[in-house]
Amino acid sequence: MSPAAWLRCLEGIVRREALRFLHQRGRFFSALVRPLVWLAIFAAGFRFVLGVSIGPPYETYVLYEVYIVPGLAGMVLLFQGMQSSLSMVYDREMGSMRVLLTSPLPRWWLLFSRLLAAVLVGTAQVYVFLLIARFWEVEPPAIGYLAVLPALLLAGMMLGALGLLLSSWIRQLENFAGVMNFVIFPMFFASSALYPLWRVREASLPLYWVCQANPFTHAVELIRFALYGQFEPVSFCAVAFALLVFGAFAVLGYDPQRGMLARRAGG
């Protein structure tokens, strides 16, 4: 297979994912409403309770709305990553997974393409959210909108790879409610998405370390700094490392010789 064939395959998978997202109005709408509910209701209520946070990358006092926007951007990616990766192995989608795997191209490339397609769709959602967030006076510098792109892509790949990994190894996560309870909520709440980590440390030292070990924290911090035109090396390394680990185990999980799909098909 020529390199052109590989790219055509990638392009086709991305195109399908985008078409599906655009055609499914309900999915489009809920993906957009979810972070806006947090921004419009949760943040408004908590701006007085949680008070201010001054610290890099912010140079001055910031409103709570401003603080949580990067976390909500991360949440969009987290939901998108889980939904798209796990949906591949749900019954109603198992068929399209089988069609995908009959492609003559290498399986790791098919999984990577599928992952990237989902991340691109998630990234588009984040940009729409960021534009709407301007109505709440969340107005990062213009350069931030550009600098955040690689951060969103990397964070999205990491979260999508985690979804793929879970889909291949854990049978119990076959319904989305389970994923919400055991993956999405813990990752989201035990992170720097809603409150700065120095506040968490004041409350509980063990929780602080849990947050520090949570790759989602680093995804959020990478996005937060990038949105203000800055690069956060520690978060970058943590996210990249998590992506490598999750990605490697996901590819192993889909290896035809390891039989994950056989167990699933056999019921």
Added chain:
Amino acid sequence: MTAAPSRPVPAMPPAAAAMPALEVERLSFAYGKRPALRDVALRVMPGEFAVLLGPNGAGKSTLFALITRLFDAPAGAAIQIFGAALRREPGRALARLGVVFQQPTLDPDLSVRECLLYHGALHGLPRAEVEAQAARELARIGLADRARERVRNLSGGQRRRAEIARALLTRPALLLLDEPTVGLDAASRGFLLDHVRGLCREEGLAVLWATHLIDEVGEEARVVVLQNGAVRAEGTVPELLAQAGDTATVAEAFARLTAAEQGRAP
């Protein structure tokens, strides 16, 4: 029409014979401790319409999952598609294979044309070529006027036809169909059978058609009877009738062959 290979199946064909489109040998498979296939061997030659006949639960879908490499067969087994071993050269093997799965696999929110273009891209084919081929296959199967319709709005029979057009899009030399007529009315079933048999005759396509419906076995078909994960009988229709002890119909032969084996089975 290529002659059926001599039985028992695992025997090698004479060197002069054409390369088999599909050759399965020594294939056993178990889900955990539950055996699904036991020492299965079968061969489909180019231009041949082979029917994999077996009741539900006989192992047909497992066999299809292994031939499409959803998962790999155990090390001792061999699955070859036009001489390319699925395990060692999956890309070469899969490139010649078209599949119609038992469950629906079209995206309901996409148009028929979009589904086909996606499939062509999965195989790495140039878009212009895929567009032309998609138009040709859809016209041939009588769906040209529905190309821009969402899959959601198609009838069951139309969806199946769209899936067959999609499977043929990449010009495969071997076509697998897993219970393709389930849930279809008699007219749609007849249409699909005629269409696929025509492809064997006219284009030399090799077909493995899995079904539990005996009346889908045509006179010219070669039949592989699968039951409880093992091949019970195999051959052309007259051979099958003789094997069962001079029965008059395939249905009778099938009943007798599987009943006899059931008595012997552990």
